[in-house]
Amino acid sequence: MTERIYLDHHATTPVDPRVLEAMWPWFSERFGNASSISHAYGHEAAEAVDEARREVAGLIGAAPEELVFTSGATEANNLAIKGVLQAAGDRPHVIVAAAEHRAVLDPVRRLRRQGVAATTVPVTQTGRVDPDAVLEAIRPETRLVSVMLANNEVGTINPVAEIARACRERGIITHTDAAQAVGKIPVDVRELDVDLMSLSAHKLYGPKGIGALFVRRCEPRVPLLPQIDGGGHERGLRSGTLPVPLVVGFGVACRLAEQERAGETGRLARLRDDLWQRLQPIDDVTLNGPALDGTDGGRLPGNLNVSFAGVNGDALMMRLAASLLAVSSGSACTSANPEPSHVLRAMGLSDRAARASLRFGLGRSTTDGEIERAAAIVCDVVGELRRLD
Known part of the structure; x- marks a missing residue:
């Protein structure tokens, strides 16, 4: 029986067995509520949350008290963007980049309907945000700039x-969506000098449903209006009972990422480059995003995004899925209203080229043998589709 190959680690990663092992007791016998500090069960849970907060903070160079746990990076982005702009008063202005994740663009779109002014700055052909373009877009009423650290489709590091x-x-307050970067490249909030940063556990081998927003501790305090009320948890910024098992898993995942990142970075870059070389027999295959050698700003080590000229994108994805190869496309094939990747279009690709693109996301479990098999599958499928066209 043919084994499945998972090369979609930008979408999500499997929970590391060591993370799962650490989480399990907190689902059963150690079930206390971290806010119930009147008894031992609650104290035990609170201590576990504190330890996890230290581990997550340690990965990004933050102080533990600068972290607000959320349900993931999407909620963290919403808290950062809506929280700052709603606290800013009448008609503030926000700047975002055209290649941001929808978890940034959609909250900004909603705020625009509510009277917030917004400017979307373009990106280069490699998906990079030009600092000069951001500076040119600044107005007297600009209150927030949000630029992602690493792009989720083409891996561009901004x-x-x-x-x-x-x-x-x-x-001006700055926010970065670092969900794709944390755990994959070195990330230090002090070096980045950002005020707000979003991250998510399931992108670094932790559980789904838990993430965090870094809120810089400074004077004056970053103005941030809570989006969820009801109990004043997380220093009043995000009410709700903390999911202790998920928080614990998040902490362990961050600790493991810190311990293993250096070796994993080199391994994934080697496998990615090998995959690219194995795709070279395909005519008219184009690399999307920065050069693999890092000469134009760099990209995530496990990212490869390519387009195939003269190939129907929907047919390509269907054939690859049937071949048990899990990758993603620049086209939202499962959407009720499919459209080409807004990231690739922002980089200047045509709709047809954007649809005929593949994003390969390599991860901790990816092997040399899987890369060889995946490349062979793609070469065969593209060749077959071109013969049928």
Whole structure:
């Protein structure tokens, strides 16, 4: 029986067995509510949450009290963007980049309908945000700039630190969606100089349903209006009973990522480059995003995004799924209203090229043999589709 190959680690990662082992007792005998500090069960849970908070903070160079646990990066993005702009008063202005995740673009779209002014700055052909474009978009009423650290489709690493420093000089709050970057490349909030940063456990071999927002501790305090009320948890910024098992898993996943990142980075970059070389027999295959050698700003080590000229994107995805190869496309094939990737279109690709694109996301479990088999499958499928066209 042919085994499935999972190369969609940007979408989600499997929970590491060591993470699952650490989480399990908190689902059963150690079931206390971390807010119930009047008895031993609650104290035990609170201590576990504190330890996990330290582990997550340690991975990004933050102080533990600067973290607000959320249900994931999407909620963290909403809290950051809506929280700052709703606290800013009448008609504030926000700047975002055209290649941001929908978890940033959609909250901004909703706020625009509520009277917030927004500017979307373009990206380069490699998906990179130009700091000068951000600075040119700044207005007197600009209150927030949100630029992702690493792109979820093409792996582009953005110059967030340069942007954040320029914004700080102008008194503008900066936010970065770092869900794809944390655990894969070194991330330090002090070096980045951002005020807010979103992250998610399931992108780094932790459980789904838990993430965090880093909120810089400074004077004056970052103005942030809570989006969920009901108990004042997380220093009043995110009410709700903490899911202790998920928090514990998040902490362990961050600790493991810190311990293993250096070796894993080199291994994934080697496998990615090998995959790219194995796709070279295909005519008219194009690399999307930064060069693999890092000469134009760098990309995530496990990311490869390519387009195949003259191939129907929907047919490509269906054939690959039937071949038990799990990758993702630039086209939202399962959507009721499918459309090409907004990221690839922002980079200048045509709708047809964007639809005929594949995103390979390599991860901790990816092997040399899987790369060889995956490349062979893609070569065969693309060749067959071109013969049928």
